[in-house]
Amino acid sequence: MSSSIRSYEPTHRLASIEQAVDAFSLLRDFFEGAIIVDAQTRITWMDTRYRELLKLDPAFNPLGLPVEDVIPHSLLRRVVETGRPILLDIMDFDDRQFVVCRIPLKDDDGQVEGAVGFVFYDNVDYLAPILEKFASLQKQLTRAQAALTRERQTKYTLSSFVGVSDSVRELKAMVRRFALRDGAALIEGETGTGKELLAHAMHQQSDRADGPFVAVNVAAIPDSLLEAEFFGVAPGAFTGADRKPRKGKFELAHGGTLFLDEIGDMPAPLQAKLLRALQEGEIEPLGSNTVKKVDVRIIAATSQDLQTRLAEKSFRADLYYRIAVLTIQVPPLRDRLEDVGPIAEALLEQIPRAQDQRGWILQVDAVQALVRYDWPGNVRELRNVLERAAAIAPSEVIDSGLVTRALPKRAASPATFRSGGLSTTLAATERQALIDAIAASNGSKSAAARRLGVSRSQFYEKLKRHAI
Known part of the structure; x- marks a missing residue:
């Protein structure tokens, strides 16, 4: 095999190549062709069988050419640059596929001098079941990634917010102005007024429109899980945690917008951590000592009166002023x-x-x-x-x-006494008020509790008492 070598390399380089070729001759029965490239990924040697596999013209001399000029899909350059082998791969060449192996060549000091590539098989038909399975999994992954991308894009535009009144025209004009700025925004309004729709629209008209839009309903997540949901979880952070890191909503929204719905329900300990994330632009996953930088625009929404929450000391004033840089009031x-x-x-x-x-x-x-x-x-x-x-x-x-x-039926008037006395009438009125609040809140018990001005624990106790 060494007698067929044609090289532009200096004499001292020929010796090392010939040694490699002599070593390949011992393995000749185990591969169908081989190629060597130097540290600049120029071809320094190619055996006759590889030339025949590639159907190269006998008069064509590939030596000294970049490997991609002869084998467009070769990954030998990656092997040279990383110093890491690619032990098994399927490489396309024209309408054929080769099973290949790529290994870096290093000197005595461990410096990469080049790489060698082998073709093990030039017919992968017998690998068809494996290839079909791989193709199927690849399609599933592609569909899942596409679905995830759609989920993280905005579902609504400003035209989705329907209205002809002066208040709606003023509201849309304000949203357009705020979309052009990158400060945090707070959307206030009663439940069901379209706050999330406006958040989508603001993101869609902003410079972050090509980035992800990630929405979190704070009221819908148990307090114990909120920190992990926001900041992610490091591997093995607690018993039962995944062995792989799990990204939080901040990291998922990097480069885009994070929408925090019902931020008034956020517990006090998490308010402090959210404030730090907004001030520093960095997060620390649960169970990790590593700080990650994030670039996220916050749009928050609430159906509560945060001014009242501030007076009650149940919502941090410093967090309020951080998220309420731009404030939008949605009319009922x-x-x-x-x-x-x-x-x-x-x-x-x-x-x-x-x-x-x-x-x-x-x-x-x-x-x-x-x-x-x-x-x-x-x-x-x-x-x-x-x-x-x-x-x-x-x-x-x-x-x-x-x-x-x-239309929902009105609650019975307190003046309409029922048989059984005052207690029976009051109980019936309270039961109907609970039912109406749930209906008006589209089935959301948390929203119904807020509508009635009671805590969630009180609300659930009343539901149990009235067998609702």
Whole structure:
């Protein structure tokens, strides 16, 4: 084999190459071809069988050429640069695939002088089951990554916030202005007014639009898990923890926006850690001593009166001033009743209908009935009412009768005494108030408790007492 060597290298280099080739001759029966490159990944040697596998013209001399000029998908350059072998790989060449091995060549001092590549098989048909399994797993991974990317993108734009009132026009103008700035923003408003939608819109119109949008509902996560959810978990941080690190929401939102819904429910210990993360721009995963830098814009939202929470010392003033750099107040639906009709029409477009129906028809008297209601649950409650009306509608027409049947029943008046005395009447009134609060909060018990002004533990105790 050494007699076929053609090289541009100096004489002292030829000796080392010939030694390598002589070593390869002992392994000739175990590979189908071999190639050597130098420290600059130029081809210094290629055996005859490899040339034949590649179907190179006999008159073509590859020596001295960068390896990619002859083998476009070669990874020998990576082996030379890293000094690490690639022991088994499948390499594409034209319409064929080769099973290959790549090993760095080092001198006595451990310096990389080049690399050698072997072709073990030039026919991978018998590996078809493994390749098909690999391709299937790769497709699943690609789909999962695409789905995750979609989840971390904004679902809404500013046009999704429907309204024709002056208050909505002013609100949208403010969102557009705030989107161009990168400071933290606080969106205040009652439950169901569309705070998360506006957060999506603000991200979508900002310079961070190409980055991720990660949303966290603080009220929906147990207090004991919040720190791990925000800052991530180091391997083995506690019993049962994964052996691999788990990223928190801050790290997932790096380069984009982190939306903190119902931030008023955040416990005091986590408020201090959140404040540090916002001030320093760095986080420390649970169970780790490593500090990670993060670049995140915070948009927070609350349905609570944070000024009251500040006075009660249950929300840190320094955190409030950090997140409330830009403040947006979302008006409740009862303060913009001229928007009820357009919103209802837009919502009905999203509600499924029978195949033989061309579309829902919302009659004028139905809109009037909707306007007369005070909407404690705002747009979320409006959607709930329209879904109930559509479910009981015998046709595509939604009239005032259907709307009246779909609207929540009012709680009994305290003056309407029932048989059994005052205690029975009060109990019935409280039970109905609990039911109405849950309905107005679209099933969210935490929101219903806040609506009634009681703690979550008190709220659940009352639910148990009234068998709700």
